[in-house]
Amino acid sequence: MAAGAAYPTGSLLAPVTLAAVHLLTIGWLTLLVFGALHQFVPVIAARSQATGWPALLSLLVIVVGLAGMEAGFLALADLLAPRAIPLLPAGGTLVLAGAALAAAPIARTLWSARPLAFSARFASLGLVFLLATLGLGLTFALALAFSETIQWAAMPTDGLRLHVLSGLLGWFTLTAMGVSYRLLSMFTLAPEERGALGSAVLWLSAGGLAAAWLLGAMEASGLAVPAALSTLAYVALALGGALYLFDMGRMLRARRRPKLELNAAGAIVALAAFSLCLLGAVLATITGRLQEMAGPLGYLFVFGWLSGLGLSQLYKIVPFITWLERYGALLGKQPVPRVQDLVDERRDRPWFVLYFVAVGAGTLCAALGSTLEWRIAIGGHLLATLMIARALWLARSGKPRLVQPRPTAIGGSRSLPTTGS
Numbered sequence: 374m375a376a377g378a379a380y381p382t383g384s385l386l387a388p389v390t391l392a393a394v395h396l397l398t399i400g401w402l403t404l405l406v407f408g409a410l411h412q413f414v415p416v417i418a419a420r421s422q423a424t425g426w427p428a429l430l431s432l433l434v435i436v437v438g439l440a441g442m443e444a445g446f447l448a449l450a451d452l453l454a455p456r457a458i459p460l461l462p463a464g465g466t467l468v469l470a471g472a473a474l475a476a477a478p479i480a481r482t483l484w485s486a487r488p489l490a491f492s493a494r495f496a497s498l499g500l501v502f503l504l505a506t507l508g509l510g511l512t513f514a515l516a517l518a519f520s521e522t523i524q525w526a527a528m529p530t531d532g533l534r535l536h537v538l539s540g541l542l543g544w545f546t547l548t549a550m551g552v553s554y555r556l557l558s559m560f561t562l563a564p565e566e567r568g569a570l571g572s573a574v575l576w577l578s579a580g581g582l583a584a585a586w587l588l589g590a591m592e593a594s595g596l597a598v599p600a601a602l603s604t605l606a607y608v609a610l611a612l613g614g615a616l617y618l619f620d621m622g623r624m625l626r627a628r629r630r631p632k633l634e635l636n637a638a639g640a641i642v643a644l645a646a647f648s649l650c651l652l653g654a655v656l657a658t659i660t661g662r663l664q665e666m667a668g669p670l671g672y673l674f675v676f677g678w679l680s681g682l683g684l685s686q687l688y689k690i691v692p693f694i695t696w697l698e699r700y701g702a703l704l705g706k707q708p709v710p711r712v713q714d715l716v717d718e719r720r721d722r723p724w725f726v727l728y729f730v731a732v733g734a735g736t737l738c739a740a741l742g743s744t745l746e747w748r749i750a751i752g753g754h755l756l757a758t759l760m761i762a763r764a765l766w767l768a769r770s771g772k773p774r775l776v777q778p779r780p781t782a783i784g785g786s787r788s789l790p791t792t793g794s
């Protein structure tokens with residue numbers, strides 16, 4: 374994007390843009406969400422770790438499949454020989470197989486833990502939408518590779534809308550809602566029980582999305598659907614999103630950890646980006662400018678909301694998992710550092726600030742149609758991402774920042790981390 378190969382320089386549906394979109398949605402976000410689910414579904418469901426070799430195998434299969442898809446998209450862009458086009462559906466099939474391998478143990482764990490905990494309900498619905506997304510993507514890919522009659526421009530827009538709805542909202546956002554309810558309550562020491570408001574969030578967002586998706590599918594197959602019904606489904610969906618944001622605000626206000634760590638502060642900015650996306654989508658729909666605003670809103674959604682939340686939560690999860698591996702067994706036997714000693718918030722805060730400022734500036738430039746300025750902002754956003762990735766790498770491989778001995782939980786005055794202190 375920054376170099377001008379994909380959107381915003383090219384069109385949203387140009388094959389190179391599609392290559393970039395799937396690097397992001399499969400290579401970054403889907404792998405990230407599976408990583409989060411492998412770690413947290415057993416915790417959410419109060420079951421022992423369910424994954425093992427299927428998780429590793431699925432990672433390999435998805436990565437190889439994605440490489441095939443990328444080659445197929447590049448062949449459609451004439452950057453590779455046309456004989457590579459069938460790699461698009463072949464790669465998509467591998468991605469579907471890899472996702473099924475990853476999803477199976479997660480689904481099994483969820484199934485064994487019925488009735489499901491509140492946050493686990495979002496995760497299970499997310500998995501259903503993932504299957505719908507992959508199935509539709511594969512159908513497009515087969516049509517593109519093997520049907521001479523279907524051209525890019527003639528690809529049914531309803532089908533694409535369903536693919537995007539189930540992927541960005543169903544798979545990513547429903548799962549992010551469930552994981553964020555669990556993680557933010559855990560990391561900020563806030564009550565996880567959400568009561569009637571939480572149920573309203575689940576029913577409106579998942580129910581509205583499922584209704585919008587099914588009505589869209591009926592329309593795409595030529596059935597007449599009353600416009601009022603579709604509008605109602607989208608209104609329920611938007612209301613579910615708005616109530617979720619309200620509930621997260623309520624949860625954060627009720628937290629028992631007064632000082633917000635960098636990961637929680639980042640999550641709040643990501644939630645603000647989600648609010649702006651929701652507001653922008655509603656306004657653009659009312660004014661009939663949704664098509665025109667799809668690029669800027671999609672950018673803010675993928676980078677501000679989904680990636681912003683993902684990066685900020687990784688900033689806690691990576692040190693937390695590293696801490697458990699390195700010091701979990703030593704707890705109570707010798708002094709150990711805190712989880713937060715594995716990162717340096719002072720060093721890394723400016724990169725998170727640059728990340729969100731660049732994404733905000735990029736969205737503004739995009740909305741104003743200033744492509745060059747947008748690309749410059751994407752450059753800043755890229756630099757910040759690399760520096761955050763470096764911070765995560767250092768959390769895993771570096772030495773803890775504070776190495777002076779601390780009193781242990783046993784006999785010590787200061788308590789040591791249990792779940793994410």
Ligand code: HEM
Nearest residue numbers: 385386394398461465468507510511513514528533537540
């Ligand atoms: C989690 C999985 C996926 C997500 C979130 C996702 C997301 C998206 C998005 C957002 C677009 C619109 C791109 C744009 O307008 O620039 C798109 C288009 C497309 N996707 Fe996916 N995708 C996923 C998986 C797949 C898979 C496995 C395939 C199969 C190869 C696939 C094939 C396609 C194709 C061919 C298009 C273009 C359709 C058209 O031009 O009408 N997708 N996808």
